[in-house]
Amino acid sequence: MPRGDLLGSLEHIVLLALVRLEANAYGMTIRREIEARTGRNISIGAVYATLERLEAKRYVRSSLGEPTAERGGRAKRLFRIEAEGERALRSSQDAIRRMAFGLRKRWGTT
Amino acid sequence: MNPLLSPHIAIWLLECLLPAGDRDAVVGDLVEEYALRAGASTRATVALWCWGQVARSIPLVLLSDLRRRQWIHTLGVAIAAYVAAGALESVGLAVISRLLHPDAGLAALLGVIVGLATIVLGGYVAASIRQEAAPSLAGIIFIAVAVLMVTISDSAPLWYGFTFLIAGPLAALAGGRLNFTRRARRARRAA
Numbered sequence: 001m002p003r004g005d006l007l008g009s010l011e012h013i014v015l016l017a018l019v020r021l022e023a024n025a026y027g028m029t030i031r032r033e034i035e036a037r038t039g040r041n042i043s044i045g046a047v048y049a050t051l052e053r054l055e056a057k058r059y060v061r062s063s064l065g066e067p068t069a070e071r072g073g074r075a076k077r078l079f080r081i082e083a084e085g086e087r088a089l090r091s092s093q094d095a096i097r098r099m100a101f102g103l104r105k106r107w108g109t110t
Numbered sequence: 111m112n113p114l115l116s117p118h119i120a121i122w123l124l125e126c127l128l129p130a131g132d133r134d135a136v137v138g139d140l141v142e143e144y145a146l147r148a149g150a151s152t153r154a155t156v157a158l159w160c161w162g163q164v165a166r167s168i169p170l171v172l173l174s175d176l177r178r179r180q181w182i183h184t185l186g187v188a189i190a191a192y193v194a195a196g197a198l199e200s201v202g203l204a205v206i207s208r209l210l211h212p213d214a215g216l217a218a219l220l221g222v223i224v225g226l227a228t229i230v231l232g233g234y235v236a237a238s239i240r241q242e243a244a245p246s247l248a249g250i251i252f253i254a255v256a257v258l259m260v261t262i263s264d265s266a267p268l269w270y271g272f273t274f275l276i277a278g279p280l281a282a283l284a285g286g287r288l289n290f291t292r293r294a295r296r297a298r299r300a301a
Contacts, residue, residue, distance in 0.1 A: 026135070026139065027135055027136060027139035028139035028140075028142050028143045031139070031143070032143070043162075043163050043166035043167045043170065044136055044139050044140055044143075044163055044167050045136070045163075045166060045167025045168065045169070045170035045171045046166070046167070046170050048132060048135070048136055048167075048170070048171055048174065049170040049171060049173065049174040052174045052177075053174075067134075067138075068138075070141075070142050070145055071138035071139075071141050071142045072137075072138065072141045074134040074135070074137060074138030074141065075134050075135070075138065076135065076138060076139075077134075077135035
């Protein structure tokens with residue numbers, strides 16, 4: 001990832017969700033993971049729009065799963081983070097950590 | 111619960127409007143989560159959640175599709191379908207008027223029937239050329255009818271304009287949906 005090309009906040013969160021969910025990462029689980037951990041009730045459309053951007057940047061790869069009955073016979077689109085995506089995530093994470101360094105006292109957090 | 115608030119309508123709307131490539135994944139996710147939530151909340155709460163998801167998702171997925179696909183081509187197909195449906199409607203109405211000599215009320219009613227039938231056909235043909243063209247046709251019809259209602263409001267009764275404003279886009283989507291169902295059935299048979 002070029003130095004100036006940081007991830008957007010939703011891109012960052014979606015990539016973190018992919019890392020957490022591993023092989024079970026698809027639209028619904030990603031949306032629910034984000035809602036459970038951040039409290040943000042984002043739409044499924046926002047998740048897909050973000051994944052689309054990440055796929056265009058080659059940070060993630062998608063594949064079709066098997067259709068299942070609980071989805072009305074519709075197939076899942078499973079997502080996996082690519083090595084390039086992991087690099088971008090780490091770089092973005094480092095940048096945020098460096099920027100936040102020393103601010104914890106000011107915010108009163110641990 | 112008001113049947114208009116039924117999540118089935120929201121899901122149907124989503125199926126009609128989403129590009130073919132995104133449809134199964136997005137709708138499947140929504141159906142799966144809807145079923146999960148239905149067990150934990152009231153029907154009205156879950157239906158409201160479902161409508162909220164649909165309303166917020168459609169513009170984002172369409173915008174994402176717009177970036178990815180050749181929308182000039184899709185728009186071209188939709189405009190061509192609009193012109194062809196309009197021409198077919200004019201021919202149909204001219205034939206009916208010659209044969210039946212209807213009064214103003216009957217002529218307006220026949221106009222609605224013929225108009226909506228040609229729009230369904232337009233949506234079907236547009237979707238057979240390019241799957242995403244039917245929602246574009248629906249958008250064109252909505253804008254065209256709204257503009258016509260504002261600019262030449264004297265020429266037709268108000269109910270006539272409102273019928274086309276609401277049912278016209280839905281007819282285009284229904285045509286696209288018919289085409290999709292036929293394609294899916296053919297694919298299943300081939301498999």
